[in-house]
Amino acid sequence: MATLEIKNLHVSVDTDQGKKQILRGVDLVVKSGETHAIMGPNGSGKSTLAYSIAGHPKYEITEGEILLDGQNVLEMAVDERAKAGLFLAMQYPVEVPGVSVSNFLRTAKTALDGEAPKLREWIGDLKHAMKNLRMDPDFTERNVNEGFSGGEKKRHEILQLELLKPKIAILDETDSGLDVDALKVVSEGVNRAKEETGLGVLLITHYTRILRYIEPDFVHVFVAGKVAEQGGPELAERLEAEGYDRYLKTEA
Amino acid sequence: MAQHGIEAHEHKLVPLQTRSERPRSTSISDFPELSNRQEIWRYLPMDRLQGLDAEVIGEVTQSELSIGLSGTVTANWIDSSEKIVGTAGLPEDRISAIAWTNASKTLLVEVPADQEIAEPVFLTLKLEELAAKALHIFVKVGANAKATIVLDHIGQGFLAENVEILLDPGAKLDFVSIQDWDNGSSHVSNQFTRLGRDSTLKHVVVSLGGDLVRVTPSVALDSPGAEIQMYGVFLADSKNYFEHRPYVDHIAENCVSNVAYKGALQGAGAHTVWVGDVLIRETAIGTNSYELNRNLLLTDGARADSVPNLEIETGKIEGAGHASASGRFDDEQLFYLMARGIGDTEAKRLVVRGFLNEVVQKVGISQVEDRLIASIEQGLEKAGV
Numbered sequence: 001m002a003t004l005e006i007k008n009l010h011v012s013v014d015t016d017q018g019k020k021q022i023l024r025g026v027d028l029v030v031k032s033g034e035t036h037a038i039m040g041p042n043g044s045g046k047s048t049l050a051y052s053i054a055g056h057p058k059y060e061i062t063e064g065e066i067l068l069d070g071q072n073v074l075e076m077a078v079d080e081r082a083k084a085g086l087f088l089a090m091q092y093p094v095e096v097p098g099v100s101v102s103n104f105l106r107t108a109k110t111a112l113d114g115e116a117p118k119l120r121e122w123i124g125d126l127k128h129a130m131k132n133l134r135m136d137p138d139f140t141e142r143n144v145n146e147g148f149s150g151g152e153k154k155r156h157e158i159l160q161l162e163l164l165k166p167k168i169a170i171l172d173e174t175d176s177g178l179d180v181d182a183l184k185v186v187s188e189g190v191n192r193a194k195e196e197t198g199l200g201v202l203l204i205t206h207y208t209r210i211l212r213y214i215e216p217d218f219v220h221v222f223v224a225g226k227v228a229e230q231g232g233p234e235l236a237e238r239l240e241a242e243g244y245d246r247y248l249k250t251e252a
Numbered sequence: 253m254a255q256h257g258i259e260a261h262e263h264k265l266v267p268l269q270t271r272s273e274r275p276r277s278t279s280i281s282d283f284p285e286l287s288n289r290q291e292i293w294r295y296l297p298m299d300r301l302q303g304l305d306a307e308v309i310g311e312v313t314q315s316e317l318s319i320g321l322s323g324t325v326t327a328n329w330i331d332s333s334e335k336i337v338g339t340a341g342l343p344e345d346r347i348s349a350i351a352w353t354n355a356s357k358t359l360l361v362e363v364p365a366d367q368e369i370a371e372p373v374f375l376t377l378k379l380e381e382l383a384a385k386a387l388h389i390f391v392k393v394g395a396n397a398k399a400t401i402v403l404d405h406i407g408q409g410f411l412a413e414n415v416e417i418l419l420d421p422g423a424k425l426d427f428v429s430i431q432d433w434d435n436g437s438s439h440v441s442n443q444f445t446r447l448g449r450d451s452t453l454k455h456v457v458v459s460l461g462g463d464l465v466r467v468t469p470s471v472a473l474d475s476p477g478a479e480i481q482m483y484g485v486f487l488a489d490s491k492n493y494f495e496h497r498p499y500v501d502h503i504a505e506n507c508v509s510n511v512a513y514k515g516a517l518q519g520a521g522a523h524t525v526w527v528g529d530v531l532i533r534e535t536a537i538g539t540n541s542y543e544l545n546r547n548l549l550l551t552d553g554a555r556a557d558s559v560p561n562l563e564i565e566t567g568k569i570e571g572a573g574h575a576s577a578s579g580r581f582d583d584e585q586l587f588y589l590m591a592r593g594i595g596d597t598e599a600k601r602l603v604v605r606g607f608l609n610e611v612v613q614k615v616g617i618s619q620v621e622d623r624l625i626a627s628i629e630q631g632l633e634k635a636g637v
Contacts, residue, residue: 054591057583082593090591094584098606098613107602108592143606144588160592 002069002085002167002200004030004053010063011045011052011225022048024225025064028202030168033194035201037211037236040222041244046204047091049222050172053202054088055081068168083112085167089157089174095145101156102126102140105163112164129162132192134185150177158189161199168200169193175210187213208240223247270563271499271531276342280307280353283346292345295525295557297493300464302384302410302438304347309354309384309412312377317359317387320374324367325399327375332358332388340390340416341444341470348442348468351412354386361401365394365420372400372426372617379409382436387413393423395448400426402620405441408434415443419451421475426454428620429469432627433462435491443469447478447507456615457513459486459494460627470499473507473536482511484526485611485624487631488554490519498543499529502536511543514611516604518631520553527559532572540570547578548607550600601632 011023022045030036038046052059053066055078066073068084076084096104105126110116117125130139133155145153154174161169171190175183191214193199203214211219211233219235220227221244228247229235275282286293286305303309319327330337337358343349363369377387393399403415419425431439439462447453459465471480482498500509515524526545547556560574581603589599608628615621 054587056587077596078587078590079593079595079599082591088591090588094582094588096585096588096603096606098609099602104589104592104602107598108589108594111595111598112593164592 002032004086004168004200004202005065005067006053007067008064009049009052009061009066011048011059012062013048013059021062022225023052026225026227028220028227030200030202032167032198032200034218035194035203035214035216036218036220037216038202038204038220038222039206039208039236039239041248042206044222045225046222047172050088050170050202050204053086053170054078079111082166087161087164087166087169089161089169089171091173091176093145093153093157095143097143097146099144100140101142101144104144105140105160108160108164125163129159132162133159133189135159151179151182154178154182154186158186162189162193165193165197166199168202170202170204172204173206175205175207183210184213190214208236211236221247271529271561272501272533274344276344278338278343278349278352280346280349283349286346295495295523296466297464300438300493302382304384304410304412304438304440305350306384307350309350309386311355311357312385312387312411316377316379318376318378320376322371322373323369325361325363325369325373327359327361329357330360332356334358336360336392337388337390337416340418340446341472343414343442344470345442347412347440348414351386351388351414351440351442354412355388355414358388358390361389361391363393363397363399365397367394367397369397369399372402372619374402374404376404376406377411378407379411379437380407381409384410384412387411389413390416390418391425391427392418393420393425395420396422398424400617402428402430402617404430404432405439406432408437410437411439411441413439413441415441417443417445417453419445419447419453421448421450423448423451425452426456426616428456428458428615428617429467430620431459431462431465431467433465435461435463437462438464440466441468443467445469445471445480447471447473447475447480449475450477451475452479454481454483454614454616457484457496458615458620458624459484459488459496461492462494463491464493466495468497468499470501471509472501472503473509474503476504476506478504479508480510481614482509483611483614484513484515485608486513486515486524487608487628488515488517488522488524489631489634490521493523495525497527497529500531500541500543502530502532502539502541505536506538507536509541512611513545514547514608515556516548516550516608516631517554517556518550518634520551522554525557527561528574529561530563530572530574532564532566532569534565537566537568538570539572541572542574544575546576546607548604549578549580550604604628604632
């Protein structure tokens with residue numbers, strides 16, 4: 001059982017106009033096996049939350065805590081957070097020229113496990129995971145994210161999720177830019193990881209569409225850097241019908 | 253980062269002279285003495301020339317150059333006064349003229365027509381004497397022949413060199429020039445190439461060691477349908493000054509040129525210069541040309557100068573573009589790798605290896621690739637990356 005606790009999290013970023021506060025006191029607890037959907041309008045701080053948990057240097061934590069099983073995540077380097085069991089599926093994964101997918105995945109697996117995976121087993125796992133995600137076998141010979149289509153990038157993120165087996169995964173708008181078929185394939189991958197490893201999921205999305213395939217246990221509505229409302233799956237249905245206007249009006 | 257093609261914009265900067273107006277001569281006195289005030293010597297650390305600019309210098313002895321032939325390829329030392337010498341190109345600067353005048357013999361490497369040579373030919377120059385020396389090599393590839401030649405420079409010494417490469421119609425050559433000198437070496441190499449109709453040259457420059465290494469590969473595309481790929485990969489540390497000046501002269505129609513140089517620099521004082529000239533003459537209709545230089549600065553105090561020059565005298569071309577960028581590690585790449593559990597050092601190594609790999613993969617000769625990869629690993633170790 002793993003527990004990710006976010007307490008009173010305040011985060012700001014440096015902009016050309018000076019420091020800008022984005023998160024204003026976020027409280028959230030995600031446990032193994034749970035799926036939490038974070039929904040909210042653009043600019044509400046959803047992605048900031050994702051990158052702050054992963055430790056992107058651009059975001060400055062000004063107040064609050066992030067704990068994983070009681071351990072202070074904020075004191076960990078980016079790679080240490082991954083080793084502790086956190087995973088961020090990125091919305092815009094960057095290209096790493098000249099580094100093949102196969103080399104990258106093996107290097108990551110080795111770093112996380114502290115030893116190189118047994119070759120035969122690893123190749124078997126890789127093939128199996130790729131087949132499940134309907135990926136071409138020669139995909140591993142391509143350079144990381146280079147020339148990938150939007151759908152390929154997202155599949156590649158979920159491939160890593162399945163192979164690296166984290167405890168808690170943050171999915172940052174994994175649904176954006178996917179057609180229905182790709183959305184289904186990617187969602188199946190997430191559901192497999194939940195089933196096989198008891199993964200806890202923090203699912204960040206603007207739309208309710210992906211929630212038809214990955215069922216949330218909790219829904220949190222993010223507005224202006226805070227959780228404005230939370231509830232069960234029924235909250236997502238309400239958002240589907242009403243949109244975010246209600247929250248934005250009270251904000252004004 | 254600047255990246256643009258002819259369709260995207262027009263160059264407003266008018267160069268002081270067109271590249272083709274540079275004088276060509278074998279006579280030393282036709283060129284002024286070296287000075288940093290001349291564009292071509294602008295960046296050069298004059299205190300590292302080690303006498304390579306003296307009018308009289310020594311000559312590489314035949315025992316210093318070992319020749320590993322392959323198949324039906326021949327190699328013979330001929331008098332530099334023979335007619336073939338100078339048919340691929342003539343000096344455009346003083347040191348080239350000095351090397352020309354002082355090399356009484358020329359090593360002529362010939363690949364007979366219609367021969368496909370499977371294994372690479374290795375020419376290994378090993379200098380062990382700290383004296384300025386001249387060397388002239390002529391490579392001739394017969395019509396429709398195919399070969400690979402590796403010219404390797406190792407040891408310690410001072411070398412002024414001219415390399416001529418002549419491809420007959422339909423010939424195909426992969427040529428690799430490796431500069432892997434010990435510290436305390438200086439090397440100025442002019443490499444002239446002339447491509448026959450529908451011939452193809454892959455020219456690769458690999459610079460790994462030397463206090464001063466200056467390589468100026470130039471190609472005259474004066475027969476239709478010829479294609480040149482010019483690749484360069486270099487790894488400079490605080491002891492190294494590397495200068496690469498590729499020049500592509502598009503004269504005939506329907507020729508293709510692609511230039512890509514990539515380098516990594518580390519340590520205070522490491523300095524690399526890349527000046528890429530592409531001239532597309534009025535007659536060069538249907539030209540397709542691209543040149544690129546990227547430099548990755550691994551530590552503070554390293555300096556990379558990058559100057560792409562593109563002159564276009566006709567609009568009737570397929571395409572012409574250039575790109576140049578020098579920068580530090582990409583933080584987003586490092587974040588992505590580290591977010592997967594890969595440690596800081598390993599992530600940086602992956603990025604550097606990957607960065608250089610794009611060109612390393614183009615070399616296509618496993619012995620050379622292995623050596624390059626080993627050098628890169630060694631360099632990264634040294635940099636503490």
